[in-house]
Amino acid sequence: MKRRTLVSCCLAALALGGAMSAAAQTFPSKALKIIVPYPAGGATDNLARQLSVVLGEKLGQPVVVENRPGGSTVIAAQALIAAPADGYTVAIFDPSTVSMNQHLFKRPSYDPEKSITPVGMLVRIPFALMVPANSPMNTVADYVNAAKAKPGTISFGHSGAGNPVHLSGEIFKAAAGVDITQVPYRGGAPAIQDLIGGQVPSLFMDIPSSMQHVKAGRIKVLGVTSAKRSEQLPNVPTIAEAGFPGYEAGSWFSAFVPAGTPQPVIAKLNATIREAMATPQLTNWVRGQSFEMAVSSPEELAAVIKEDTKKYGDVIKRLGFSLDN
Secondary structure: OHHHHHHHHHHHHHHHHHHHHHHHHHOOOOOEEEEEOOOOOOHHHHHHHHHHHHHHHHHOOOEEEEEOOOHHHHHHHHHHHHOOOOOOEEEEEOHHHHHHHHHHOOOOOOOHHHHEEEEEEEEEEOEEEEEEOOOOOOOHHHHHHHHHHOOOOOEEEEOOOOOHHHHHHHHHHHHHOOOOEEEEOOOHHHHHHHHHHOOOOOEEEEHHHHHHHHHOOOEEEEEEOOOOOOOOOOOOOEOOOOOOOOOOOOEEEEEEEEOOOOHHHHHHHHHHHHHHHOOHHHHHHHHHOOOEEOOOOHHHHHHHHHHHHHHHHHHHHHHOOOOOO
16 A cells, blocks of 8 residues: 555656646746836836846747836735746846845735745846045045044935845944934935935945946945945945955845746746846846846845845844834
8 A cells, every 4th residue: 555655656746747847848838927016117127128028039928017016015026926826927026025024014914935936136236335526535434434433423315214225324334333324215316316415425325326427426436335346336345345344235136936836937937037138138238227247046046035134134123123113
């Protein structure tokens, strides 16, 4: 009886494996959808639409983009989780959805580790510490010394409370041991305008949003938050190089599917996304946006998410910050 049961289980496993392989071979046989957790016209949406064109050509099926903004990306996360786990619904998320919301909400509505599966990273978005062009501060050391000389008098603006840019400043504050005050804005554009206008003395901001002003000489970048120097600003040191070893913060856009999606389908999606991102059309677009190409395997993305979950979770817990007070 035990032998017959074992044989039956083995045959069932082989049949399931065969069915999954067959599914991957015929995938896709209909249109795909990319869910974006932000409104049309933003960086995530623009990336999704660029990718959808090339991905559709590679897969031989239409790829449509569906914007599901709101709820600090929770609405989009729930839409992905509710979709069939067949590879036909993909989402592009940043760390907010899979590394931060479970800490930002006291009563999170989903568990990203159990309900969302990585397909692969697409691009990284580097951040930087920046000041107005006429600021007397020229280095990270200048900034720290000024903050220590007059505790509580220097503030840093950012694009929204609880997002990765805000938390990159909070992580720096702890690493440098300085008393600086965070000033939240509703998006990067008003924060940048106030920096240029002198209403706020410094910003932690993503480089793509501010690059045109850096090139125009209106903003001075003191240090970048990433582990290595920015491709766009190769002469600007990292904050780690500037005296704070181990400091690293930033964001990324990555592709995800619902948990339970067959592994062969995930592998095919990852391989096709790699091909798409390597095309001149997308390579040039990514460079033009001041993003950094960072295509990865599902396993590599999972490792990044695990690291970010701890990093941002620790600072959110320390701040006692939540979105559902």
